Amino acid sequence: MTAGLGAGRYLAAGQRPPSTVTSVHELTTADGATVRGVLATVSGARSVVCLMHPRQDVTHHPLVPPLLQAGAAVWTQHPRSVNNDLNLLHEQALLDVAAGQVFLRGSGFDTVVTLGHSGGGTLFGYYLEQAGLAPADRVATTPGGRPTGLADAEMPPADGAVFLAPHPGQGKLLLACIDPSVADESDPLSVVPELDPWSSANGFAEPPASSSYSAEFLGRYRAAQHDRVARIDAVARDALARTGEARAAFKDGGTAADRRRSLAPTIMTVFRTDADPRNVDLSLDPSERPYGSLFGKRPDLIDFGQVGFGRLSTPEAWLSTWSGLSSNADFVRCAPGVRTPTLFVELTGDQAAFPADSARMIAALGAEDLTTFRARGLHFGAAIAPGEPTGNELAAAEIAEWLGKRFPLA
Secondary structure (H helix, E strand, O other), rough: OOOOOOOOOOOOOOOOOOOEEEEEEEOOOOOEEEEEEEEEEEOOEEEEEEEEEOOOOOOOOOOHHHHHHOOOEEEEEEEOOOOOOOOOHHHHHHHHHHHHHHHOOOOOOOOEEEEEEOHHHHHHHHHHHHHHHHHHHOOOOOOOOOOOHHHHOOOOOHHHHHHEEEOOOOOHHHHHHOOOOOOOOOOOOOOOOOHHHOOOOHHOOOOOOOOOOOOHHHHHHHHHHHOOOOOOOOEHHHHHHHHHHHHHHOOOEEEEEEEHHOOOOOHHHEEHHHHHHHHHOOOOOOOOOOOOOOOEEEEHHHHOOOOOOOOOOHHHHHHHHHHHOOOOHHHHHHHHHOOEEEEEEEEEEEEOOOOOHHHHHHHHOOOOOEEEEEEEEEEOOOOOOOOOOOHHHHHHHHHHHHHHHHHOOO
């Protein structure tokens, strides 16, 4: 495992049934992009479970083998931004989801169930919300102003939805862990002392001891996080405005220089994005989570390194995906539109979705048939303690039982 990445991020996927048949499919989205998916099925499978994440490859997700063993087919799909989220627009990712759903509806399955783990939860929540609307009522433009094309896309609704350790959305996640003590956006070491989460004067303790932040500090800290994201939003919108002006000038008889200005990319670097106080002060929204963040046991060091959420982004991608103030991919915002039978699985040691987050997400869901389940495990499904069943094993058993009660399997 590479330095800085938390234990349990990469887990063995187990054995698929010997009878599993696997096929790879290349699909074209409504806006002409090419995406790929892998369909794994067993004899007689009548329902298919879909796994997808907006920026990660889930082909070998640990839940694939137990779902196949339960008699369901499993569809794992790449988005167009797999393993490279520099220009990840969530509205385009919805078109990627839609292409997979159209394919599966034409593949002979009786039912289609989405399964969103981590960021896949908000991706599917956003998709299901938009799929449930009349085309004219769907989001028309991205937060950066680009037309989405969602009104013209075929977006089949799912028959059921499973959310496994969903966090509140990429933007909301970053809003909670961005370091507001950055004094100069061009200097990764610049610090506003009164906002420094790694200062003992503000309540930080050297690990493995838990820190202890005051309510007064946390109030100022959360407000400053909001303000920093708002400032970055303004930078992103200003960059897009300049690009738009150059594009308009070229169309209005401008020069090749105007065209070059309209094409020149702006790549935003956002320093220090691993600074959620809940990761080092375990008294805040207490749970069974261990000390540390998703990226490792020393957020006070990782915060200054290369690893972190939203570190490199185009202005459009920042606004669509990473801004907790501008992004539409907000689980709580989307959840009332999720009305299909729903299973929400919370992992008790989650370091990305905390108990209060999960409670808000569950309360917002619009499904009348709503089942919740708490499994002891870490965010990526690892066991909390050696020798225990993994969170993925516990979740898989509950998911299989929930599916079997509602949908035809093999």
